[in-house]
Amino acid sequence: MNTTPKSLRKVILSSIRKSLLELGSATKVELSDKLEVSFPTISKFLAQMEKDGEIISVGLDESSGGRRAKRYAYNPEHMLGLAIFLESSETNYTIFNCVGEVMEQGKAPTVLIDNGINLLTKLIEKIITTNDSKIRSIAIGVPGSVDNGRIFYMPGYEQFQNFDLKGYYENYFSIPVVVENDMNAAVLGFKHSKGTKDNQSLIYLYFGQNGPGAGFMINGDVVRGSTFFAGEVSFVPQYNERNFGQALENGSRLNKKTISEDYHIDAISRLVATFVAIINPYIIIFCSDEMDKEILNKITIGSSKYIPSEHLPKLTESDWKQDYLYGLQRLGLDLMINE
Template sequence: MDEVGAKAKTMKSTILHGIRVALLEIGSATTVELSDKLGISFPTISKFLGQMEKDGELILTGLDHSSGGRRAKRYTYNPEYKLGLALFMEENETNYVIFNCFGEVKEQGKTEPALMDDGFSLLTKDIEKLMEKYPHVSSMAIGVPGSVDNGRIFFIPGYKHIQDFDLKGYFEDQFSLPVVVENDMNAAVLGYHHNGKIKHNHSLIYLYSGQNGPGAGIMINGGVVRGSTFFSGEVSFVPQYDDRNFLRALGKGKKTDKKAIREEYEIDAISRLVASFTAIINPKTIIFCNDEVDESILARISVRSSTYIPANHLPELVASDWKQDYLCGLQVLGLKLMLAEESN
């Protein structure tokens, strides 16, 4: 735990990881470009690139045009070298995606719901079929609507039988590949963060008024906030009025089907929440689901919030596609696993 960052043993994987990330980020590169970017000498880079090309992890796309000297070899990462499987479980279905290292979707679909009793065996069989079809799959990222602690489902309302279940361990044993499990909101905020190509470690909050009551995914300084009892983001409980918290202010006792936010009392409740977020965390952006708000609603929230907080400190309010961000976040997590693998 106190270990020095990169000792000799981990050096190889550190470099490998660096090359992969850099190459994916900038699309293609030459030895020198990578050397500059990573601060590693070009002979070392050269050696690694040679090996990676042999393994099929890289593609030699050709030679650069010369600017007065020998032409440089230009490499691209082979996106098909490894694939990933991302899936998230919901009440009635399981959405999955097979994606490559560029984030391109090879196949997308729905399959068995797994959260109910006995759901896992059905799902496992479906995944087995997928694995046969795509033998290059080498990571799994799973999203669940509950609290997760290192792959174990810590708390998941409504599905008692899988509470305390070690989902990560289960699938790792089953398919012998690295698995990551994440909470839905956390994955979504991660996905948005990645999608927006946000430079560096801004704070984000993803707000979602789901069926099971509202929740928020919070990202601060580039890391997801989990909370000491995995309770962070349970904004239902924020006291807002003399005798109402956020949940009751939204009038959500009576499980309505309607999604869109429209009413004045909703606007005010959300604006107060935005104000609370700002006064406490002061995030760069708050993300809403685009099936719940539109631009005009956002504008109203923005105006209303500024009655509570100096406008110049208010976060940017945006609408985004929740499911897409969710899947994207899972893909990011899966990709991380793939890029970290020794693969040797």
């Protein structure tokens, strides 16, 4: 039960914003057709938005045989978003506008320490005031499990355990806040930046210093799991005596750029095959600093020993940090659009 008549105004406003940002610019007729909202209504909304400075007129279209239509575009500077990701070594943040352009980028000492929340609060406060309070959303990425803005489980940082970061900051700053796990943000970011279609399933796979993990997006939704354990792929049994995590290590600790041995390839190929037999995803993404084209090829060959190759997903590599950041921006953008 999501649609109530009362929320119509909001729905229309959101969808106008969304379309305008998606299309870059649009005429009233285009919006009316696309959104299935009558011309006069679109006209009324756009008039108000132009008055508020939220959209700007960008001239007239070429005539298609009759009167030329006015074209409108979103004013990207009208609202800004703040994306922060917390890591054990440092805290990164960016300020971005509605079209995804990064306006400002910065670093700060890590806040994943005792009393770190106050540090984080101070940081955000400073950022907001130095930006004329134009910040209209905050997206925070954390290396842990998140349930609706509450940090559920963040191994190593028990002081954040069970803390409702979203609720705390929404109350404190009166700005919409979203908190998301790093992998989930990355998978979301990849989906949007690479123009994957809705409802296609994605898997983001990393090996990492602290063991492997994966983020899933199935039918367009992030998969968290009933106990927030989804993606802990090191536990997947793969050989008579070894699971995926153990197979990767195989005695020696895995360093960066050392996915090269055949037993690594086979373990990963088996995991890929497992993903296909269960989820049959459209694409699997590896972190580009852990992967190269050649190994990707070997994995493709290796996987097809286990499953019919016509069902193999695309295998690709991508810049994890960038996807992560973009995912956070995306989440913040959604908040702004629906505000």
